[in-house]
Amino acid sequence: MEWPKPDAASEDTMDSFLEKFQSQPYRGRFHKDRWEEMETEAWIGKFEKFPLFMKKALSKIDPKENPDLACLQSIIFYDEQPPEEQAKTYKDEGNEYFKKKDYEKAVILYTEGLKKKCADPDLNVVLYTNRAAAQYYLGNFRSALNDVTAARKLKPCHLKAVVRGALCHLELKNFAEAVNWCDEGLQIDAKEKKLLEMRIKADRLKRTEQRDVRKAKLKEKKKQNQNEALLQAIKVYFEDEDRAELYQVPPKSTLLQVLQHPRYFVKTLTPAFLVCVKSSPFCRNYLRGRKVHQVK
The missing domain is CATH 1.25.40.10 (Tetratricopeptide repeat domain)
Structure with a gap:
């Protein structure tokens, strides 16, 4: 069960609100060409309704009569709530x-x-x-x-x-x-x-999920068994040509360990090994009559 996905974000209403002022001037603004008219008592009374021009603080603020002052007051005293x-x-x-x-x-x-x-x-x-x-x-x-x-x-x-x-x-x-x-x-x-x-x-x-985990574990186990069987079947040797002898390399040995063996010689800058299947006819024939050492 899923919650519904949200729709695309709507246009920013604040942008549209501000754009109105480019074509619709504020009706209550003061006009610089009407200062003489504004000096009348009626206009002075209007001036005093604006917080910037008030000469004294009001004891009680009516949001309907002084919306600007009420807004400022709500901001100033918000943290006191x-x-x-x-x-x-x-x-x-x-x-x-x-x-x-x-x-x-x-x-x-x-x-x-x-x-x-x-x-x-x-x-x-x-x-x-x-x-x-x-x-x-x-x-x-x-x-x-x-x-x-x-x-x-x-x-x-x-x-x-x-x-x-x-x-x-x-x-x-x-x-x-x-x-x-x-x-x-x-x-x-x-x-x-x-x-x-x-x-x-x-x-x-x-x-x-539990079934998939069980299947994955069985698959991994099967692969591990196959690898172990392959390691048991495959034999790796290197040859000491001077003595005509072979050295069998343990399956888990690293290349560095083998190269550090005193009887291993690298020719033409390329390490060489003989890899064969233990029970194959080729392996039996090749090893017949040869001396084989175990690398430890």
Whole structure:
């Protein structure tokens, strides 16, 4: 079972918002040709509504009457809000980006929410599981798995975290772990359809993987036996022409070890060996009457 893939990213709404000002000037702007008119009492009153021109601070700010000042105040005093409120704000903003399939920005906002280290475990669980979902869509399955694991440490029975963790294990081909997570989730809700479907899929893939491992081990064992039989059948010798004697080389000897033997001589810069099958007629005839030494 797979989560749906995200669509292509939509156009940046901020760019289109800024482009409007190239053809649509701001209606509330001040005109340099109308300074005399602006010196009237009515215009002076308008000036004082702008934070830059205010002569005194307002005791109470009405967002409808002074939207610019209210915006500045929210920025200045944002850090004074409780960590829970800040974390919730980041969570809500992350959810908006998640709905727009902008998962990278969603991850950033959920991360900022977790950095607030608020004391509400339920809120932190949501931040972890939501970030895991965004990481999943980005293909960061291991990061997503780390997040749902952290969420389950705070709330072991959080079903969404279990479901997303099982999905991550499937993507990472940890089929046995996926089965375990599904089983744990089904203990929480025995009728959870996603877990039931994943349990069947993960178990099937686990059995297939185990079968493939067994086949690979048998194949490797067979190949190893064939190599050992071949080494037993093949005999390697080098000849001491001065004495007309042969030296049998152990199968596991290296070329360097043989070249360092005191009775081995290299001719025309090329090492030479005699390789034959032990029980072949040629080998029997060739060795007949020759003295053979064992190289140690």
